[in-house]
Amino acid sequence: MSLALVNCSVIPCDGSPAIDDAVVVLDGNRIEAVDTRAALEPLLRERADNLTQHDLGGRWVMPGLMDMHVHLSLALPGPAQLASRLETDMAVTVRAYRNALDGLNAGVTFMRTLGDMRFVDLELKRAINAGVIVGPRLFCAGQAVIITGGHGFGSGSSLEADGPDGFRQAVRKQLRAGADVIKVAITGGIAGEYEQIRDSQATYAEMEAACQAAHNAGRRITAHAGSALAIAEGIRAGLDCVEHGYFLDQPTVDTMANKGVYLVPTLSVSRGEEYMRRIGCPQWMIDKSLRAGEDHLRSYQMALAAGVPMAMGTDMLPADPYDGTLAVYREVEWMVEGGMPHAAALRAATLSAAELCQVDADLGSVTPGKLADLVAMPANPLENIRALRGIDTVMKDGAIVRDGCY
Ligand SMILES: [Zn+2]
Numbered sequence: 433m434s435l436a437l438v439n440c441s442v443i444p445c446d447g448s449p450a451i452d453d454a455v456v457v458l459d460g461n462r463i464e465a466v467d468t469r470a471a472l473e474p475l476l477r478e479r480a481d482n483l484t485q486h487d488l489g490g491r492w493v494m495p496g497l498m499d500m501h502v503h504l505s506l507a508l509p510g511p512a513q514l515a516s517r518l519e520t521d522m523a524v525t526v527r528a529y530r531n532a533l534d535g536l537n538a539g540v541t542f543m544r545t546l547g548d549m550r551f552v553d554l555e556l557k558r559a560i561n562a563g564v565i566v567g568p569r570l571f572c573a574g575q576a577v578i579i580t581g582g583h584g585f586g587s588g589s590s591l592e593a594d595g596p597d598g599f600r601q602a603v604r605k606q607l608r609a610g611a612d613v614i615k616v617a618i619t620g621g622i623a624g625e626y627e628q629i630r631d632s633q634a635t636y637a638e639m640e641a642a643c644q645a646a647h648n649a650g651r652r653i654t655a656h657a658g659s660a661l662a663i664a665e666g667i668r669a670g671l672d673c674v675e676h677g678y679f680l681d682q683p684t685v686d687t688m689a690n691k692g693v694y695l696v697p698t699l700s701v702s703r704g705e706e707y708m709r710r711i712g713c714p715q716w717m718i719d720k721s722l723r724a725g726e727d728h729l730r731s732y733q734m735a736l737a738a739g740v741p742m743a744m745g746t747d748m749l750p751a752d753p754y755d756g757t758l759a760v761y762r763e764v765e766w767m768v769e770g771g772m773p774h775a776a777a778l779r780a781a782t783l784s785a786a787e788l789c790q791v792d793a794d795l796g797s798v799t800p801g802k803l804a805d806l807v808a809m810p811a812n813p814l815e816n817i818r819a820l821r822g823i824d825t826v827m828k829d830g831a832i833v834r835d836g837c838y
Contacts, residue, residue, distance in 0.1 A: 433484050434458055435830070436476060437806075440488035442466055443814060445495050445782045446797035450814060456493060457483075458804050461830030466798055489837050491825060492812050494778060495797055496541025496805035498785035499760055500696045501675055501745025503589060504528035504556065504570075505549040509623055510712040516588060521550055528552045529565065534751035536568040537834050538758050539807040539823040543568050543750065544789060546615040546654065546675065547576035547589040554610045566833065569805070571789050573615040574606040576656065577642060582633045583617035583624050583656055590617070596641035599634070603645040603653075613789070614646040618666050619658040621676070622701060622721045625714075629658035629678050629724055636665050643670030652790070654696070658724075660684040667693055673788060675745065676701065678724050680731035685738040694788050695735050696745035699766035700759055702728040707754045732770050742772075743788045744781040761820040768817045775814060804830040 437456040444451070444466065455472040457465040465472060476483065505528045507516035519527070528548065535543060545553035557570035576583075576590040577599060584590040593602035603614050618634040620627030627633075634642075639655070646653035647670060654673035657663045660681040663674055667687055673694040688695060700707075702725040708718045735742065744767065746752075750760035757765075767777045786796025794803050806827040811819035824836025 433482055434460070434464075434479065436483055436485050437488055437493065438469065438485045440491050440493045440808065441812070442798050443492060443494040443778060444798040445779050446799055450812075454493070456798065456804075456806070458830050461804055463798060463800050463802050463804050465800055486832075487837065488808050488825065491808040491810055491837070492819065493798065493806055493808045494813065495782040495795070496807050496826065496828060497539045497750075497760060497781050498542040498544075498744070498789075498796065499535065499540045499746055499750045500544045500743045500785050500788060501698050501747045502535070502543040502545050502750060503547055503747070504531050504543070504545055504749075505552050505589060506531070506749055507587065508708075508711060509625070509714055509717055512711060513587065516549070524549050524552050525555065529556055529567065531749045531751070532556060532560075532567045532570070535749065535760070536566070536828065537826060538751040538760060539820075539826050540750040540760055541568050541805040541807070541826065541828045542571065542785070542795060544571045544573075544613060544745070544785070546573045546613075546656075547584060547587075548572070548574070549588040551575070551609050568828065569795075571612045571791070572610070573613050574609045574611040576615045576617055577602040577606070578617040579633045579638070581626070583619065583621040583627065585624075587623075594638075596637045599638040600641040600645045603642050607645070607649050607651065612651065614642065614651055614653040615656065616642050616653065617656040619656070619662045621656055621658060622724065623717055625716060629720070632659065632662045632665075636669055639666050639669035639671070652788075654694075667691060675747070676728070677731050677735065678702070678728045680734055682734065682738075685735045685740055688735065688740045689738045692741060694741045694743055695732075696743050696788075697728075697732045697735070697767070698745050698747040698763070699728065699732060699770065700754065700763045701747045703766065704754055707748075707752070707759075729770055736771055741784060741787075742767075742780050743785040744777070757821045761818075761823075764820055765817050774817055777817060778813060808836070
């Protein structure tokens with residue numbers, strides 16, 4: 433029996449217009465055809481005996497969301513980080529898995545993990561891919577590579593290293609564990625008590641060694657980065673992508689646009705006061721975060737105007753309660769509120785993310801031949817981005833994970 437999704441509108445997210453009164457025909461875990469009901473009626477009739485029609489009740493269908501900045505074992509400074517110090521391996525695994533599953537149910541069918549404890553992201557990826565447990569597709573960095581005392585030290589999700597040889601070896605340890613992408617921290621950040629966001633951390637030689645080790649293995653490399661100075665150096669050293677980009681300037685965004693270096697802006701991290709208070713983050717962290725907010729938004733807008741390729745990332749748990757909704761929906765809304773057109777924001781959360789991870793041949797749009805990772809919601813997110821909050825139906829790999837239609 434194959435499956436056809438009927439009575440829906442489709443937003444393909446590949447640049448083509450939305451299709452009203454659409455049908456999506458699946459062949460196993462892949463999309464076989466997407467078109468109007470009228471165009472596909474002959475196919476539906478021909479297959480009538482071995483095709484189940486799933487009525488989506490007029491919902492809007494788009495590709496599954498892809499969150500480019502997740503820490504499945506996230507434990508921010510405050511009670512969460514203190515508690516995490518006493519966790520056993522099993523406890524970390526259960527917590528990280530729960531976070532992955534909650535994200536999937538919220539419609540995030542793909543997560544790029546950028547620093548997790550004890551390689552829990554890679555272990556979960558193996559179990560999910562083997563069909564042992566249900567979960568989102570994971571694209572993993574393992575541990576973040578940082579300088580001694582650098583951004584994220586003490587979080588349990590990073591590996592300290594120094595000098596080009598140290599960085600090269602630390603990257604190779606991630607590759608040995610099966611990393612799909614490499615993450616380094618090259619400046620300070622919000623969640624570090626003894627550092628400023630602008631502080632340069634990794635040296636040029638360290639960044640260059642890390643980039644070379646990643647590229648030699650055919651992996652892309654991204655950096656947690658705050659200042660324009662460090663980002664410009666990092667790009668010269670070979671970075672493919674930049675996380676946050678709190679303090680960008682015009683020459684740097686121009687270089688990013690020219691070289692096709694991605695920005696994952698993670699706008700939520702500098703505007704989530706209620707979230708940080710609720711989870712008990714220390715006051716110094718809240719102050720630092722909110723102080724960066726204005727520059728962060730300005731940097732994002734500068735990058736947007738310059739045409740820097742962008743993908744959506746929360747740097748939170750995608751399904752974390754945030755600002756009256758979930759972090760992943762709010763992040764897309766922040767991108768729109770900052771000036772990105774609706775269609776571009778949906779693309780940043782799907783096809784652009786797939787391109788960043790070089791999995792766009794299989795994922796990121798509702799296109800015949802691609803894997804059937806889809807979400808559906810009652811309202812049209814091209815008209816009102818808040819429609820994403822209504823996602824109630826999730827399909828991954830051709831299987832319905834959550835069904836809001838009953
Ligand atoms: Zn992060």
